[in-house]
Amino acid sequence: MFQKFLSLPRFHKRLISVSADVVALLFSLWAAFSLRFEQQFWLPNREQLVIAGLTVVFTIGVFVKLGLYRAVVRYLNDRAFLTVVGGVAASALMLILLGYWLEVLVPRSVPIIYAAFAFIFVSGSRMGVRMLVSRPVRHSKERVAIIGAGETGLQLCQALDQGTEYQPVAFISFLASNHKALINGIPVYDVKFIERTIRTHRVKRLLLALDPDSGVNRKKLLKQLEPLAIPVQTVPSMSELIAGQKRINDIRDLEIEDLLGRDPVRPDNAQVSASLYGKSVMVSGAGGSIGSELCRQIIQHRPKVLVLFEQSEFSLYSIERELKAINTIEGLGVEIHPLLGSVTHRRRCESVMRAFNIQSVYHAAAYKHVPLVEHNVIEGVQNNIFGTWHMAEAAIACGVEQFVLISTDKAVRPTNVMGATKRMAELVLQGLAQRQSETIFSMVRFGNVLGSSGSVVPLFRDQIRDGGPITVTHPDIIRYFMTIPEASQLVLQAGSMGQGGEVFVLDMGEPVKIADLAKKMIHLMGLEERTEDNPGGDIEIVYSGLRPGEKLYEELLIGDNPQGTAHPRIMMAREVSLSWSEVEEALLKLTRASQSFDCQNVVEILRESQTGYAPNGNMADLVWCNAGQREPFSSSEGRVIQLG
Structure with a gap:
């Protein structure tokens, strides 16, 4: 019966609502007069029936007029009940005026009693219907x-409460007084009783x-939540809510900052803004994980021009579309130019920088996946x-003011x-910083970026959702971690602090053990680790062994005497550099060596160039190893093949 009522056309439902309100109002009037005259079976006269x-x-x-009958009952909120209050108050006032104009006896207490009854019946009927409609949904x-x-x-x-997925049944508070x-209408409990x-x-x-x-x-x-073996999720950050990028009920897996377990580095926004506002800025690798986040943050500081330089067509299209939406919605007024190109083509880089009079370059384009x-x-x-050399030479030739390289702790x-x-x-x-002084070169070195294309976190999450196992290379492997927004903020901060040739590093706190991170993710997704002691667990951790070129421990500094900067969490490395001639x-x-595709020679040159390179395995280049080559490669005419 009730489901049949719910399936009625909207017009029929409104007629039923109006009819119910007519009955409720008439009954409220009769009840008000009956109580005032203290008559159990009071009957109105002709004049009272008229008013x-x-x-x-x-x-x-x-x-x-107030739109009460346009409101969908199952989604009624406080505003709808305020509408009922307004309508009932106007009704009581009209009752007084009609009694005065038509000279009908309406005792002063009747409008007040009538208004109370009318509100109870009109709003109560809607509340009852809403409860009946939502009850089956809540159970599911x-x-x-x-x-x-x-x-x-x-x-x-x-x-x-308005959605169809989750039913809140308890609040957990950190104040004992809220217990x-x-x-x-939902109980609150102290976190101690979770x-x-x-x-x-x-x-x-x-x-x-x-x-x-x-x-x-x-x-x-x-x-404290890890041992509970229950999924833990979070809501979007306040910045995403304010920007309109997310809604409060967009539930998602734990933020990577939570897994990291430390406060992110906060930039000096005034200093960063001063280095970007009204400038012409270029980001290479703009479609990558770091490059795209750099673009998102740079555009908020309102540069005059933002050039997106990327060799992947799809990545460039994606970040351009996103940035143009931000630019339009927030009215930033930034000129956005998406350009396809490779950093290995110096003339292309130089022509782009000249065309848009670039003042700042953020060089994020790189191959960063170690095994690949x-x-x-x-x-x-x-x-x-x-690619870095060609971009830097192009920047010098075009008079670029500052050039920031995104480096890595693996250097x-x-x-x-x-x-x-x-x-x-x-x-x-x-070396280029020593050779000239017009363009300020600086480098930013940081650890593994959580959530990037090469990060272990999305890999672990996918493996958990697939039922496992989680693959970890070694039980003792540790890494420094930071988030993509944090890394990008550091890059922008360094760009505003650089004076020429500095290597900036972040105070990243304690390194994270990868195996512990995997276990934490298993527990916080409501599952148990499968071990010899717990064979009935959900997800197993498998140790696959170190990959080519991988090491157990990463470092951020070559020397042991870093220099402080104006930012409390950013240090400047003091390291040996080479002259430009070297x-x-x-x-x-x-x-x-590259032109002749001599991989062995390339590796030897890197070892001899004071990079500190000490390979921990044999040559792993797939073409070199499968071809069994040990002699430089040349074309059939004997000419050396030119790359790029």
């Missing part, structure tokens, strides 16, 4: 507890909804070393080709 009819007709008209929802009893938690609760209070709360309310999922200024130690909180570069030595050298005492090429790229820029000689050797 009752006119009052009801007027009230229904007010309700129509997943029961969740919201961690955080502040404004963010309340907004999330209200949003979830057993009620918020939005385990009992989960059992009592049959909670299937925990949702983090912490206010930005809550001061909660997330690392300590996640450590190990298997493709020549391409790694071409892109990471010669420190490298054991792989990728790290060696990035260290060589650093030496190239340091760098140029190494580049010429690398050019000849």
Whole structure:
């Protein structure tokens, strides 16, 4: 019967609502007069029937005007009840006026009693229907507890109530005084009783909804939640909500900052803005994980021109579309120019910089996946070393003011080709900084970027969702970690601080053990690790062994005496550099070896170039190893093949 009512056309439902309100208003009028005259079976006279009819007709008209019958009952909110209050108040006032104009006896207390009854019946009928409609939906929802009893938690609760997936059944508060209070009709429990709360309310999922200024130690909180073996998720950040990028009920897996367990580096926005506002800026590798985040942050500082330089057509299209949407929505007024091109083509780089009068370059284009570069030595050298050199020479020729290289902790005492090429790229820029003073070159060195295309976190998450196993190379392997936004902020900060030839590094706190990170992700996704002691667990961790060029421990500094900067969490490395003549000689050797596709010679040159490169394995280049070549390659005419 009730389902049949719900399936009626909208017009029929409105007729039923109007009819129900007419009955409710007439009954309220009769009840008000009966109570006033203290008569159990009071009957109105002709004049009282007239003013009752006119009052009801007027009230229904007010309700129509206020839009009460356009509101969908199952989604009624506070505004709808305020509409009922306004309509009932107008109705009571009309009753008084009609009694005065028509000279009908209406005692002064009757309008007040009538208004109270009318509100109870009109709003109560809607509340009842809403409860009946939502009851079956609530039973099918997943029961969740919201961690955080502040404004963010309340907004999330209200949003979830209107949705179809989750039913909030408890709040978890960090204030003992809130214990057993009620918020939005839902009980609040102290965090100390979280385990009992989960059992009592049959909670299937925990949702983090912490206010930005809550001061909660997330690392300590996640450590407390790990043993519960229940999925833990979070809501979007406040910046995403303010920017309109996400909604409060866009539940997602834990933020990577949470897994990292430390506060991210905060940039000096005034200094960064001063270096970008109104400038012409170019980002190479603009479609990559680091490059795209750099673009998102740069555009917020309102440069005059932002040039996106990228060799991948799809990546360039994606970041251009996103940035143009941000530019339009926020009214930033930035000129965005998407350009296809490779950093290995010096004339292309130079023509782009001249055409748009580039003042700042952020060089994020690089091959950074260690095993892939190990298997493709020549391409790694071409892109990471010669690409950096060509971009830098183009910047000098075009009078670019500052040039920032995105480097890596793998450039420190490298054991792989990728790290060696990035260290060589650093030496190239340091040599160019000595050769001239017009363009300021600086480098930013940081650890593994969580959430990037080469990060272990999305890989682990996919493996967990596929049922495992999680593959970790070694039980003792450790890495420094940071987030993509944090890395990008550091790059922008360094760009504003550089004076020429500096290598900036981040104080990244304690390194993270990869195996511990994997275990934490398993637990926080509500699963158990499968071990010999727990064969019934969900996900197994398998150790696959170190890959070519990989080492157990990464470092951020070559020397042991870093120098402080104006930023408390950014240091400047004091490291040995080469003169430009030495760098140029190494580049010429690398050019000849690359042109002849002599991978063995390339590796030897990198070892001899004071990069600190010490390979921990044999040559792994796939073409070199499969062809069994040991002699330089040339064409059938005997000419050396030119690359790039």
